[in-house]
Amino acid sequence: MEEKGGAPEAELELKSADAEAAEAETEAAVRPVKGFLEQTWDFFASVPVATVLLFLIAAASVAGTLIEQEGQYSDWRPPLDFYPDRYGKVFGMFLFKTGMTRMYTSWWYLTLLFMLGASLIICSLERFVPLWKAVQRPNHTPDQNFVKRLKNRFDFVAADATNGLDTLATQLKARRYFVVREGDRLFADKGRWGRWGPYITHIGLLLVLAGAMMRAIPGVYMDQSVWVRDGSIVRVPGGSWYVRNDKFTAEFYASGQPKSYTTEAVVIDNGQEVKKATISMNNPLSYRWIELYQSSYRQEMGKATAALIDKTTGKPLGTFDVDLLNPADTYTVAGYTLKINQYFTDFTMDGNGKPANASNLVQNPGILFDITPPNGGKAFSTWYFILYPEMSLDKDIPIKFATTKDPEVSSTTGLKVKKDLGLPVIYLGLFIVTLGVFATFYLAHRRYWALVDGGKIVVGGWTNRNQGGLGTEMAILATLLDPTTNPKKDEMEGEER
Amino acid sequence: MSNTLIISLSGYLFFLVFAAYLVSAFLYIGRITLRRRDAKHFALADNLGAWGFRLAIAGVVFHLLAMCVRWWGSGHAPMSNMFEYMSFLGWSIMLFFVILSYWYKLPALGAFVAPVGVIVVAYASVFPTEVSPLVPALQSYWLVLHVTTAALGEGAFAVSFGAALMYLLRVRKDSADRWEESILEFVFYCFSLLIGFLITGLGFKLAGMTWDISLPNRIMHYGFPPVIGPKGAVSGMAKFAGVDLPIFLAPAWMQGANSGKNLNTILFTLVAGTVVYLLLRLIARNPLREMGSRAVAGMNINLLDEVSYRGVAVGFPLFTLGAIVFAMIWAQKAWGSYWSWDPKETWSLISWLFYSAYLHMRIVRGWEGKLAAWVAVIGFPLIIFTLLGVNLLISGLHSYAAG
Ligand code: HEM
Numbered sequence: 001m002e003e004k005g006g007a008p009e010a011e012l013e014l015k016s017a018d019a020e021a022a023e024a025e026t027e028a029a030v031r032p033v034k035g036f037l038e039q040t041w042d043f044f045a046s047v048p049v050a051t052v053l054l055f056l057i058a059a060a061s062v063a064g065t066l067i068e069q070e071g072q073y074s075d076w077r078p079p080l081d082f083y084p085d086r087y088g089k090v091f092g093m094f095l096f097k098t099g100m101t102r103m104y105t106s107w108w109y110l111t112l113l114f115m116l117g118a119s120l121i122i123c124s125l126e127r128f129v130p131l132w133k134a135v136q137r138p139n140h141t142p143d144q145n146f147v148k149r150l151k152n153r154f155d156f157v158a159a160d161a162t163n164g165l166d167t168l169a170t171q172l173k174a175r176r177y178f179v180v181r182e183g184d185r186l187f188a189d190k191g192r193w194g195r196w197g198p199y200i201t202h203i204g205l206l207l208v209l210a211g212a213m214m215r216a217i218p219g220v221y222m223d224q225s226v227w228v229r230d231g232s233i234v235r236v237p238g239g240s241w242y243v244r245n246d247k248f249t250a251e252f253y254a255s256g257q258p259k260s261y262t263t264e265a266v267v268i269d270n271g272q273e274v275k276k277a278t279i280s281m282n283n284p285l286s287y288r289w290i291e292l293y294q295s296s297y298r299q300e301m302g303k304a305t306a307a308l309i310d311k312t313t314g315k316p317l318g319t320f321d322v323d324l325l326n327p328a329d330t331y332t333v334a335g336y337t338l339k340i341n342q343y344f345t346d347f348t349m350d351g352n353g354k355p356a357n358a359s360n361l362v363q364n365p366g367i368l369f370d371i372t373p374p375n376g377g378k379a380f381s382t383w384y385f386i387l388y389p390e391m392s393l394d395k396d397i398p399i400k401f402a403t404t405k406d407p408e409v410s411s412t413t414g415l416k417v418k419k420d421l422g423l424p425v426i427y428l429g430l431f432i433v434t435l436g437v438f439a440t441f442y443l444a445h446r447r448y449w450a451l452v453d454g455g456k457i458v459v460g461g462w463t464n465r466n467q468g469g470l471g472t473e474m475a476i477l478a479t480l481l482d483p484t485t486n487p488k489k490d491e492m493e494g495e496e497r
Numbered sequence: 498m499s500n501t502l503i504i505s506l507s508g509y510l511f512f513l514v515f516a517a518y519l520v521s522a523f524l525y526i527g528r529i530t531l532r533r534r535d536a537k538h539f540a541l542a543d544n545l546g547a548w549g550f551r552l553a554i555a556g557v558v559f560h561l562l563a564m565c566v567r568w569w570g571s572g573h574a575p576m577s578n579m580f581e582y583m584s585f586l587g588w589s590i591m592l593f594f595v596i597l598s599y600w601y602k603l604p605a606l607g608a609f610v611a612p613v614g615v616i617v618v619a620y621a622s623v624f625p626t627e628v629s630p631l632v633p634a635l636q637s638y639w640l641v642l643h644v645t646t647a648a649l650g651e652g653a654f655a656v657s658f659g660a661a662l663m664y665l666l667r668v669r670k671d672s673a674d675r676w677e678e679s680i681l682e683f684v685f686y687c688f689s690l691l692i693g694f695l696i697t698g699l700g701f702k703l704a705g706m707t708w709d710i711s712l713p714n715r716i717m718h719y720g721f722p723p724v725i726g727p728k729g730a731v732s733g734m735a736k737f738a739g740v741d742l743p744i745f746l747a748p749a750w751m752q753g754a755n756s757g758k759n760l761n762t763i764l765f766t767l768v769a770g771t772v773v774y775l776l777l778r779l780i781a782r783n784p785l786r787e788m789g790s791r792a793v794a795g796m797n798i799n800l801l802d803e804v805s806y807r808g809v810a811v812g813f814p815l816f817t818l819g820a821i822v823f824a825m826i827w828a829q830k831a832w833g834s835y836w837s838w839d840p841k842e843t844w845s846l847i848s849w850l851f852y853s854a855y856l857h858m859r860i861v862r863g864w865e866g867k868l869a870a871w872v873a874v875i876g877f878p879l880i881i882f883t884l885l886g887v888n889l890l891i892s893g894l895h896s897y898a899a900g
Contacts (some may be wrong), residue, residue, distance in 0.1 A: 048861050058847045065840040065847075065887075104838045212836075223834075249576070253630045260633050274580035282830050293833035294633075333881035418833040428836065430822045437814040468601070468803070 589652025657808025
């Protein structure tokens with residue numbers, strides 16, 4: 001498959017990048033056998049191959065959004081149970097085995113990306129030198145016929161050749177052209193960056209890919225989370241410093257939609273408060289290459305007030321405060337000694353019917369008290385569920401509990417702890433990609449050659465994009481330099497008259 | 498002035514702008530139709546075109562004004578829900594249409610691109626138009642930059658789509674490939690579907706008709722008569738024209754809670770769209786591709802090709818910056834991860850790769866021309882799918898997701 005482009009330059013001794021590359025291919029074709037390395041090189045340097053790769057990656061990505069991906073489907077079952085059920089026994093297992101259920105990390109998706117990277121590198125290497133020659137070292141005095149055969153061309157009559165070329169040079173300089181005079185020849189060009197645009201883009205993309213790949217290096221990437229209660233200090237995973245949550249706040253609109261989640265955070269390093277910041281969505285805290293993101297929150301229970309009640313009279317014997325986040329070992333109420341035997345912050349029964357914690361948060365506290373009554377009564381043990389005090393499991397004991405003041409709410413903020421040293425590389429890459437695409441499409445590389453031919457001056461123009469723009473510019477120049485030979489013309493219309 | 502007053506002022510402006518775009522599109526269609534009749538109508542036709550152009554410019558200016566007024570009234574950039582976003586996209590399409598049709602002196606573009614702008618703006622008003630408060634994830638300037646820049650690029654892609662379609666209609670011959678003929682006709686059928694959906698959907702909305710189906714755990718609001726109900730609904734929960742609805746229920750294998758509602762919308766779209774298509778065919782007394790080909794007969798093929806390339810060339814940098822660069826920065830700030838393969842994110846990548854492939858096709862001899870034009874035509878539906886289809890059919894974490 002051939003590539004096109006740079007046609008007029010192909011006629012110059014200095015050929016365009018594409019022509020040079022094409023020629024290299026023809027030369028190679030004359031040689032009988034190509035080595036494996038050469039063949040591989042040619043394969044990756046080819047634009048048709050790159051195009052097909054881009055389409056393939058797009059198609060694979062489409063499949064990835066249509067097949068429910070592991071970790072994204074809303075079903076509690078593990079993949080091996082879920083997929084056969086969701087997509088049928090054979091097809092489901094096929095998807096799972098081929099990695100299509102974790103498309104974007106599957107070996108073949110990564111292979112496609114890797115091939116794209118290789119193609120970008122080889123393509124840039126292959127074309128760099130020819131393009132450099134063509135753009136930065138242009139032939140200022142090409143063959144006369146080359147200029148005369150250019151599609152975009154005009155003549156103008158000048159009494160004195162040097163004078164005429166000078167006027168043209170002034171006009172072109174005013175339009176920010178870089179102008180070179182050699183005898184009775186003139187060369188001018190502008191917008192060279194436009195030609196480099198695609199290469200800048202490709203290099204930027206390589207940086208983005210490299211930045212994403214950096215996470216495979218140990219120590220570069222970390223993705224964890226911490227829960228920090230109001231007022232408490234937690235060591236940040238992967239760091240040697242601590243974070244304190246002074247206060248977490250969740251605000252809501254009247255409609256019930258969330259308005260803001262914020263954490264007043266303080267960084268503590270070496271015992272010093274070194275940084276204070278309000279973390280909210282879109283405003284992470286960053287310290288020593290680690291960033292803390294607001295990602296979720298939990299409401300827990302703080303202080304509650306409980307009463308001990310005499311079962312026979314139904315009268316309260318006395319009350320006591322329990323800090324559910326940090327309970328005391330023993331409490332003494334009206335002569336009773338209550339010693340905590342077991343404390344479950346989030347009470348549940350495990351598979352064997354034994355008490356257990358559903359989470360490490362204080363959401364459904366249950367305390368097993370060893371109770372010694374006053375006056376040498378018989379000691380006993382019983383459960384107190386702060387949210388469900390009436391759940392008294394033991395019938396033959398003299399007392400029961402009541403919760404007289406519901407537990408205060410204590411918030412715990414959920415912070416995502418993220419480190420990604422590849423990020424600066426990615427940002428740099430994105431910046432370069434942006435420069436590259438804008439240079440490619442918003443700058444045109446325009447060139448003029450002029451020579452003296454008899455009594456007139458012949459001006460030829462060339463551009464790599466926006467032919468219409470060049471045409472307009474040349475028409476204006478022509479009229480300006482010599483209105484008699486080049487009267488103002490009506491502009492072109494797209495439709496027939 | 499109170500905020501609600503300002504917002505309703507912007508609502509009236511939006512309506513005026515929509516009317517301007519609609520009339521402009523009809524003037525352009527009238528222009529191209531007259532031109533094909535007889536050379537003696539050229540003067541009148543060009544007059545229509547000139548008025549269409551003026552209206553389109555007025556629409557673009559007032560649309561910008563309407564968005565600014567809405568910003569002023571709501572206190573945040575109008576980029577926070579589907580109505581605002583689609584409306585901006587419509588503006589961007591009309592903006593690039595005005596620029597490129599002026600640049601290339603190609604008013605004929607108006608008959609193909611202005612209707613796309615009208616459809617997008619009409620589609621915007623199918624979504625709830627109330628100002629929605631900003632949820633925490635959306636409170637970011639990066640988000641505003643992300644959606645506006647991406648939508649600008651998409652506007653230019655829409656122009657490329659229109660020009661590429663004109664190119665294909667222009668180079669088409671009767672003896673052409675049957676597949677190609679059918680796909681071209683299908684493009685017109687899809688247009689009809691959109692129009693059918695918009696006429697019925699907006700009709701019910703303007704008539705103030707909505708239907709509620711109360712399930713034990715939630716209430717489903719329908720904008721169309723609920724012929725297909727959600728799982729668990731019973732016939733008689735709603736009524737339309739005296740008929741007990743729903744008649745069918747969403748099939749069991751569809752998992753989404755909204756699948757019944759979405760299927761119902763698709764049913765209405767298919768029925769209304771097919772009616773629109775048949776009507777148009779009746780008027781044209783020909784396959785619609787035939788009508789299209791006649792409209793563009795005699796146009797400069799190279800110019801059409803150039804315009805369709807130019808749309809992508811102008812749009813690609815903007816789309817790259819908006820849909821990839823700013824999107825990644827925003828995702829990093831909001832979620833702590835610049836890329837999470839969320840379906841919406843993946844679909845913008847797909848569109849971007851697709852347009853990159855288009856650009857490379859154009860430098861391969863033999864792949865430019867017709868093949869590339871097809872890619873430019875398919876690119877825009879991919880963009881629309883990214884915006885709407887992903888929410889409708891595949892849901893992701895983007896909080897825009899319309900219920
Ligand atoms: C996602 C991947 C890629 C993107 C976004 C990209 C982007 C671009 C852009 C924007 C252009 C300018 C097109 C034009 O002038 O119309 C371009 C040109 C080009 N690309 Fe790529 N590219 C990608 C991958 C590749 C690969 C893998 C190759 C390897 C063969 C390649 C080879 C080329 C070549 C040879 C040109 C023409 C350069 C010139 O005009 O001097 N591209 N690319």
